[in-house]
Amino acid sequence: MSEATAGGGSGTERPPEAGKPRIKEYEGEGVTVTFEPRRCLHAAECVRGLPEVFDLSRRPWVLPDAAAPERVAEVIRRCPSGALRYRPADGTAEPPDAPTTVRRSASGQLVVRGDLRVADGDGERRETRVVLCGCGASGNQPYCDHSGPCAEPDDDVAEER
Ligand code: SF4
C-alpha cells in the first residue's frame, strides 16, 4: 500500500452507538460523504483522484462541495475498502457492481465488490465495496486492517484494480 493516510479532519462525527462502527460524516449540498477510519487501507484512490475534495493536510480533510457530486461519487467508488461512502442529495444509493466480484490479493485479502450483506458480529451491513481479512489477524473482523501479511509495502489493492 502507499504511504497515504486518510482520516484526519473534523467532519461531523456521529457518536457511535454501542457496538456500531465510528463513522465521520461530511455534509455537502450535492453529496454527503461518510468515512469509517478503521476500514481505511490507505490505497490513496481518494487523494489521488480528487485532491481538491480529499486533502490530508487540511481540516476537515473532506470538502464534498469542492467538486461536482458525480465526480465525488465516481472517485469514492474507487475506494476498495468501503471506508469512504457517499449519499447523493437526491436520495439515490450507490449502484453496486454487477456481477459481484471476489479476488484474493497476493497477501490474502479478499477484495469484494457487488450487492453485499456483510455479517460483522453485530448484524448485517449492506455494502458495495469491502476488503475482507483472509488471514485471521485483523482486529476489525471481518474487514482487513493491515495487521497481517497484507501490511507488506508491496501489497497494494489499488494497484490490482
Ligand atoms: S481510497 Fe479509501 S482506503 Fe484508500 S485512502 Fe482513501 S479512504 Fe482510505
Ligand code: FES
Ligand atoms: S488480510 Fe489484512 S489483516 Fe488479515
